[in-house]
Amino acid sequence: MKSRVWLALLVICVNAQAGEEESTPCDNVESDQQTFACAAFNKQTAERELKSAYDDLIQRIRDQYADEGDKATALVGRMDAAEKLWAQLRDADCKVETYAEKPGSKAFQAAWDTCVAQRSDDRSEYLQSIGQQ
Template sequence: MKSMAWLVLMAVTLGAHAGEEESTPCDNVETDQQSQACALFSRQTAERELGAAFDELVQRIRDQYPDEGDKVADLTGRLQAAEKLWTGLRDADCKVETYAEKAGTKAFEAAWNTCVAQRSDDRSEYLQSIGQQ
């Protein structure tokens, strides 16, 4: 139960980034089921934002090297390789963070989704910082 209280707190925190104007599953989280829905929503939102941050970085690379296709291809390839490595590290970290929960349970899924959302938010911020002057 201690872990569920932590998940509710994290869900409410993560839900805050979704935007104050629109209603989300992270509004007024009071039950385990609402916490699980919020964690899934947060993960999906964070993964969408991560994809957008990646795409925006690729566009910044293209804009920075408009007439240098070889540099664009090389840097984009490096970025894709880094994302693949980062995904492995994220999953390994989340396996450590969710160790106390039994795999396949709702508590595990909520903890996993919360972990992935947090790591994805961090990675999005990092990707957004690259190439900014």
């Protein structure tokens, strides 16, 4: 029950942020099936944005240390390691958050997708803040 309320709140937030010119599976969610599709869409979108934020950060590092190749290489290596550890933490946190749902069920998948989307959005914001002046 708690996960459905949480999912409904997420859908409302996403709908409030969506541009009117874009149509998404999160528009006019009225059924469980639409909620599941919206959660999957949010996860895919968040993961795409996370990859973009990470790629942008790596480019900022390379630009910032253009004349210091060793420093750039070292910092990119640290970022790669940090990103792998963060993904492990995200997955562990989402396993905790989805514990009440039956693995393999649509409710579990929607809760998992929602958790991953939220964590990915938070990580994207963090990555975008690194190296900004």
